[in-house]
Amino acid sequence: MTGSTDLPVIFDAHCHVASADFIPERFVADVAANIERRHTAEGIPARPGRALTALQAQHRDDRADELVQEMDRAGIARTVLLVPDFGLLHPMRLTLDEMAARHHEIRQRHPGRFWVFIGVDPRRGExxxxxxxxxxxxxxxxxxxxxxxxxxxxxxxxxxPYYEICAERGLPVFVHIGPTAGSFAYEPAHPLQIDRAARSFPGVDFILGHGGLVHLDVTGYLASYRRNVYLDIGGFAGTAFPDGWEAHLNHLFRLGINHKIVFGTDWPLNRMTGGLTRLVEKVVHGPTVFAGVKRREQQLILSGNLTRLLPAGAVDAVPATALAGS
Known part of the structure; x- marks a missing residue:
């Protein structure tokens, strides 16, 4: 990375292992179909299957080796690996138990680089x-x-009962909100769906995935007034905004809730457009994103807030500078 030698501590709170072992084929096909529809509407010559082939090619980093290389180039110290449980909706290559074991192996392969949030589905019962x-x-x-x-x-x-365990162990809950692939339901992903849980479990911290990007009128007041609701900005570079994502983030960071926002990329979402290095460079050293934002608040967004949300044992090896202001 280029820029200032006074580099902040950066944690990525929203990431996935780019492997077809952990994502349904239908999900990737849905995304590819949307890309091809957009290209057709824009007059780009149709090449059936091209988008799907490209997306499949970027989901072969089964052991997260390439992700760690990207993190090193971008200056990202540690990352949260999210493991959604899609298994009751779409066929998966691995069971949830197998995915959990694989993510444990990935952490052993890359010690000190990853935290893991494991997926659950309430319909799986006892x-x-x-x-x-x-x-x-x-x-x-x-x-x-x-x-x-x-x-x-x-x-x-x-x-x-899951939240009771989280309250006992100090575990945060990361919740996807907003749109996703076309074969999924959107109504359950409205941010107000979290409100009852947040009220019922004030000792559990809930992070709204993409909450800094979509439904901001709702997520903004939830973060402002629900002490245990936080916002993630994962996928910011892949979301369409009238003035661009840099201006949107700058607006977000001027709302007075920087103590409730965590930095995330949603890797491998932007793998084909410059990767993590480009994203971090534009956020940390670009002229727009942090314009007018206090240095202390920048550090809270980039790592300090996530550090406070993680269970106590998870932060033992975190650099002290990441705790500044928290």
Whole structure:
């Protein structure tokens, strides 16, 4: 990375292992179909299957080796790997238990680089709850990943036993909100779906994935007035804004809620457009994103807020500078 030698500590709170082992084929096909529709509408010559082939090619980093190389180039110290549970909606190559084991192996392969939030689905019943408790006990995973577009509300009472475990262990809950691939349900992903859970479990911190990008009128007041609701900006460079994503983030960072925002990229979303190095360079050293934002608040967004949200044992090895202001 170029820029100032006074580099901030950067944690990526929203990332996925770019492997077809962890994402449904249908999801990738949906995304590819949308890309081809847009190209056709814009008059770009149609090449059927090209987008799908390109997306499949970027999901072969099964051991996260290329991700770690990207992190090193971009100056990202540590990353949260999110493991959604898509298994009750779409066929998967691996079971959730196998995916948990694989992510544990990835952490052992790259010590000190990853936290893991494991997926759950309330419709898996008592067996799912037992599996979750075993995953966080045996593997030391640091949080929950929820994907409500699979067909459930994050305030579903069947999730409450999971939240009780999170309250006991200090584990945050990362919740996807907003649009996703076309074969998923959008209604359960509205940010207000989290409100009952946030009220019922004030000791559990809920991170709204993409909350700094979509439904900002709602997510902004949830972050302002619900003490345990935070916003993630993962996918910012892949979201369309009238004045561009840099101007949108600058607006977001001027709303007075920088103590409630965590930095995320949603890798491998932008893998084909410059990767993590380009994104971090534009955010940290570009002229727009942090214009007028206090240095202390920049550090909170880039790592300090996430540090406060992680369970106590997970921050033992975090550089002290990441704790500044927290």
């Amino acid at each position: 067996e799912g709850l037992r599996d979750f408790e075993r995953h966080v006990t045996e593997y030391g995973f640091e949080g929950i990943k929820l994907y409500p577009p699979c067909g459930y509300s994050p305030s579903d009472e069947r999730l409450f």
